[in-house]
Amino acid sequence: MRKVKNEDHSDGRDAWLEIIMDEYGERLTKLAYNYVKDWNLAEDIVQDVFVTCYRHYEKIDEILSFKAWIYRLVINRAKDVLKSSAFKRVVMNSSLFSRFTSNEPLPEMSVLKRSEEEILSRSVLDLPVKYREVIILYYYEECNIDEIRELLGLNRNTIKTRLSRGRSKLKNMMERWDGDGG
Template structure:
């Protein structure tokens, strides 16, 4: 879509376009933070309301995608800091995650073991490592884009990617040796 097309659209058309273009992607991103499908849907709605309200303030200094991701990540972090979320237990999150993944035949579950193991361990990483790994590997953003979204330098992104990969490698080695540390 050209700049002229965007400027000719009304605000309602712009938000509709952004929801069509980024809605599912943002919902999946939000889920990686909150690990709850219902909360991810609610937060995604809140994010697009915020985008709608702030659409006029988009200065074009970054791409619309990085601007939307920044809003989404900030909303997720605010949500995770809230009293309600702090009161939820890790056990409840795990139960919900397991329920959402019991949908396929036994063979399908076995085939996905390695992929699910990686996802589970990425989701267990501390937030600074988790978010750069998710944005870089799962959302296929460049190191520069990840830095813009998280408001950190490219070198910090690289360091966090390296440390996150090291933590995952150590977890994999422990699993291969039969050590289980949760």
């Protein structure tokens, strides 16, 4: 990750932050969304990560892989949110919870036709987190096994097993969609 050099230290930091926000903002928000399934909450997580980046500006040259570091921050924050009791209370008490747990399609899903990409995306989001995260990192973020290992702190065989089981679960989900006349 390049830094923007500038005589005024704060201007350089601000310009650098704008660059990483432009470069990573949308991808990181999608990554966070894949964990928390709430776009506004995903945006909040990413904003928090950008604040962390801003605070660590002076140490940024010490980070071996900026992409791996920032992805790891997002993943950890999203997992922290999922574990928080406040998040669980809001989701469980929400009137939306019944929609997520019912077999009825979400309102925004009914607007779109049941295209294969839509069904696949929804199926990926329905996977348990341990399979969803490796599928998303591997196929959507185009990370290789070693990058995923670094991001998640898992060994290579665990990642390969989760990819295989995740693909198998997705295949079964897709077949069920087809069987439902989708």
